[in-house]
Amino acid sequence: MTEAWNMTKTELKLFLRDPMAVFFTLLFPLMMLFLFGSIFGNEPDPDLGGRGSVDVSVPGYIAIIIGTNAIMGLPINLATYRAGGVLRRFRATPLRPSVVLGAQVAVGLVFAAVSSALLVVAGRIFFGLRLPEDPAVVLGAILLSAASIFAFGFILASVLPNARTAQSVAMVVFFPMMFLSGAALPRPLLSETIQDVARALPLTHVVTLVDDAWSGAGLNLAAMLVLVGVLAAGVAISTRLFRWE
Amino acid sequence: MDNVIEVSGLRKTYGSLVAIDDVSFSVRPGEIFGILGPNGAGKTTTVESLAGLRRPDAGVVRVLGLDPELDGRRLRQRLGVQLQQAALPERLKVWEALELFASFYEAPGDWRRLVEQWDLTEKRNASFASLSGGQRQRLFIALALVGDPEVVILDELTSGLDPQARRATWELVRAVRDSGTTVVLVTHFMDEAERLCDRLAIIDEGRIVAQGSSRDLIAGLGVEPRVRFTANGSALGFLEAVAGVSRVMREGGEAVVHGRGPILARVASALAEHEIDPFDLRAEQPSLEDVFLALTGKQIRD
Numbered sequence: 104m105t106e107a108w109n110m111t112k113t114e115l116k117l118f119l120r121d122p123m124a125v126f127f128t129l130l131f132p133l134m135m136l137f138l139f140g141s142i143f144g145n146e147p148d149p150d151l152g153g154r155g156s157v158d159v160s161v162p163g164y165i166a167i168i169i170g171t172n173a174i175m176g177l178p179i180n181l182a183t184y185r186a187g188g189v190l191r192r193f194r195a196t197p198l199r200p201s202v203v204l205g206a207q208v209a210v211g212l213v214f215a216a217v218s219s220a221l222l223v224v225a226g227r228i229f230f231g232l233r234l235p236e237d238p239a240v241v242l243g244a245i246l247l248s249a250a251s252i253f254a255f256g257f258i259l260a261s262v263l264p265n266a267r268t269a270q271s272v273a274m275v276v277f278f279p280m281m282f283l284s285g286a287a288l289p290r291p292l293l294s295e296t297i298q299d300v301a302r303a304l305p306l307t308h309v310v311t312l313v314d315d316a317w318s319g320a321g322l323n324l325a326a327m328l329v330l331v332g333v334l335a336a337g338v339a340i341s342t343r344l345f346r347w348e
Numbered sequence: 349m350d351n352v353i354e355v356s357g358l359r360k361t362y363g364s365l366v367a368i369d370d371v372s373f374s375v376r377p378g379e380i381f382g383i384l385g386p387n388g389a390g391k392t393t394t395v396e397s398l399a400g401l402r403r404p405d406a407g408v409v410r411v412l413g414l415d416p417e418l419d420g421r422r423l424r425q426r427l428g429v430q431l432q433q434a435a436l437p438e439r440l441k442v443w444e445a446l447e448l449f450a451s452f453y454e455a456p457g458d459w460r461r462l463v464e465q466w467d468l469t470e471k472r473n474a475s476f477a478s479l480s481g482g483q484r485q486r487l488f489i490a491l492a493l494v495g496d497p498e499v500v501i502l503d504e505l506t507s508g509l510d511p512q513a514r515r516a517t518w519e520l521v522r523a524v525r526d527s528g529t530t531v532v533l534v535t536h537f538m539d540e541a542e543r544l545c546d547r548l549a550i551i552d553e554g555r556i557v558a559q560g561s562s563r564d565l566i567a568g569l570g571v572e573p574r575v576r577f578t579a580n581g582s583a584l585g586f587l588e589a590v591a592g593v594s595r596v597m598r599e600g601g602e603a604v605v606h607g608r609g610p611i612l613a614r615v616a617s618a619l620a621e622h623e624i625d626p627f628d629l630r631a632e633q634p635s636l637e638d639v640f641l642a643l644t645g646k647q648i649r650d
Binding site: 105106109113116117120184187188189191194196199 | 449
């Protein structure tokens with residue numbers, strides 16, 4: 104256990120030393136909150152079912168946070184480690200391989216949690232964000248989403264050979280997903296066709312699941328099923344495809 | 349005492365490429381055992397199989413009595429490895445790397461002492477990315493030793509080091525052996541193998557072509573010592589009559605005299621008698637280079 108803790112501690116430190124990671128994970132969501140919050144405010148809007156603009160945006164921003172950690176951070180880090188020979192070096196120690204990979208996921212989850220908490224606290228203080236009636240349901244929705252999207256990220260982490268490819272592919276996968284899924288833009292702004300296409304993207308279902316849980320509409324069973332499926336597929340595919348070198 | 353490493357009939361292929369075939373050798377406790385061969389000969393595949401990082405297609409490997417494939421993690425508690433083509437996270441500091449790696453072992457050595465020994469004191473707070481090639485190399489050797497292993501594998505340990513650092517490294521590797529750790533040294537440097545290894549295996553194109561101490565390998569070759577000097581056109585036929593001399597040849601502007609016994613002294617006095625006094629008269633003992641050349645018909649190059 105000591106080595107698992109040390110490995111995670113080290114990865115946490117390394118994360119904080121990486122300006123890109125800190126920006127995208129911790130600052131970018133706050134930037135979105137303050138930017139759109141200051142433009143649209145958070146007055147109850149009948150068009151939004153009586154919720155404010157910030158209220159409907161925050162669940163999407165949480166989806167963005169999960170996505171940046173799982174689809175950008177994880178594959179880029181692991182591909183960099185693989186190409187440079189870092190994974191190879193760790194494999195030559197008595198360390199369990201699962202500890203090396205587990206530490207990456209743990210760090211992603213920790214910073215996703217910190218970032219989400221900052222977002223909610225800032226939203227509450229500056230824009231009077233309405234908190235969910237049942238926080239446990241929201242937490243459950245977020246945990247399932249995180250597990251599912253990290254498993255999806257692991258597929259990329261397994262097949263992308265080096266840092267450069269990982270960077271490009273992760274961006275090509277993530278940025279369209281961020282806008283089309285309704286995470287960055289409220290879904291009603293998107294055309295019907297785009298919304299249909301977006302149903303193929305896992306992040307869309309994260310937005311649906313977290314937003315429904317937050318607004319009090321309960322757990323969206325269809326979204327849950329899709330995310331469980333993505334989780335299972337991600338685990339199955341990446342355990343088969345993952346390469347240490 | 350039993351051998352520390354036993355390898356027999358090891359074979360590994362990558363697709364249609366046979367990396368190593370029928371590799372067998374054993375390493376005794378407390379020795380520096382060399383695996384010498386040109387790049388691409390299969391050295392790294394061999395040591396990766398020892399450390400449990402590769403799954404051989406055939407053959408038996410036992411390290412400290414353990415099967416690296418089945419007992420890899422238990423083995424690596426007692427086996428340190430310095431690999432080629434390895435890296436650490438760029439922003440990880442030297443001391444952090446050593447402290448982290450030390451925590452992977454049940455009974456680690458004192459990593460602070462390794463920092464001093466391997467001349468990393470000034471760089472303790474430097475990030476991995478900022479280290480020079482030689483500093484990285486020394487850090488990787490220190491990491492291989494941080495678990496206080498019974499056996500340590502060093503793969504091309506002096507590549508990237510300047511000549512002075514190479515010699516210092518050789519001294520430290522001897523000290524590691526003298527403290528009781530068995531060393532497996534993988535190298536393509538003839539001089540390194542000859543000076544440092546107690547015994548060695550020469551590997552070429554995936555096969556072991558000879559093994560033993562370098563002294564025995566050289567003696568077994570039956571190559572005669574040579575005397576060499578610059579000879580600008582002087583007639584040297586008289587040297588063939590000198591006792592022990594078997595052949596006199598010319599290579600470029602140099603004369604090469606082959607023979608047995610104290611031929612340097614005899615050739616010197618014969619030359620003096622004929623009033624030929626070259627500045628660079630010297631004896632050449634056969635070396636591992638000659639052994640390799642004789643066994644494979646080629647020379648090792650960098």
